Amino acid sequence: MARIGVIGAGYVGLTTAACFAHLGHRVVCADVDEGKVAALRRAEVGAHEPGLAELVSTGVRTGDLVFTADNDAALAGAEFVFLCLPTPTGERGEADLSAIDAVLGRADLRDGVLVVKSTVPIGTADRIARSQRVPVVSNPEFLREGCAVDDFLRPQRVVVGSDDESAARGVLGLYPDAPALVTDRASAELVKYASNCFLAMKLSYVNSLAELCERAGADIDDVTEGMRLDERIGAAFLRPGPGWGGSCFPKDTRALLCTSADAHVDFPLLRATIDTNERQAHRVVDKVREAAGPLAGARIGLLGLTFKAGTDDLRDSPALAVAGLLAGEGAVLTGYDPCVGADTGPVRVAGSALDAARDADALVVLTEWPEFAELDWPAVAAGMSRPVIVDTRNLLPADKVTESGIRLVGTGRAVT
């Protein structure tokens, strides 16, 4: 079993640290936020990530997982140091590497292997390798929020890139058995961007198809069902929605576009992927306007605020993009989300879905929380001032909703 240092206790770093401790390694995890470190020492995990709190609590109790605000303590004696620092969007859309540079500028690594897990542009790990005495391995993460622990413990793939084969194999050996790719650092870095951008492209494609279905009289759910039967296309990531968001896709698509521009590569597909997504919130607002009438002063209920179900994350949430546009036109917004307790931007947060629907001129389903499909539809209808629902995710049971006298405006299909 290995001694592992993890720098950064965000959702990637914390999941990495807790899961490695669970797999039997001895882990020291450092974060600059002393308040967060103190809370983690008490095994208090802020984020809503199934299974994570339990792993942190066990690790802290057994002593296999130690938290510190001192990076040097995580580096000392570590055989592997994982960099799990944020790489937010910079001014031109590029990945901002200042957190990584700041930590490495002060670190004095004499032995062990330095592993770059943060999502970083092609060439970053090579650049880091030139400034370090220890082997450097690129090992991107593929953790989905809401199932990060499961993704870590049962990975679909592990990708490691290095010019030091034994360091790369060493990193690979830390993980559970999984299909593996051992490659160079630049290729490993690009696998991450290539995957996320491809998925985003798939979604923008489906969202445009849904628009076409509405105009041409076809049904997006049947169309994607037919597409899914082709193994070359694959069954996942074909659900239309209010646009893709979250902490990765918006950032990674912009960063890859920037990397391409820097490399003098024209990448119109990627540009169109982003543009299509930026239009998506406007499309939703157009549909709400059609359903509810003029938006100035209209009372609109919102079901779901997080960027997807299963998380409390509001970062780059398409639901909030829609809310911002609706508020900009003067709509009065009441929202409900099982994971959001406080008012958010222009949205007053209600205690239940029924409360969000009360007196509304229209209700908009923005996040696919399963409980929204099981509401008491006659009660929803009775509470609304005008019973019409715009379902951006095609989540609701159309027959039950319409039987209750509610007009349902779905996505990529005829209005019922």
Ligand code: UDX
């Ligand atoms: C993503 C990647 O999946 C993960 O591998 C990565 O490393 C981090 O980024 P995450 O951001 O947690 O994970 O969300 P994901 O589940 O991939 O969803 C991304 C967006 O696509 C969400 O806004 C979601 O609502 C949307 N989506 C997804 C759809 O609109 N339709 C779908 O069929 C699937």
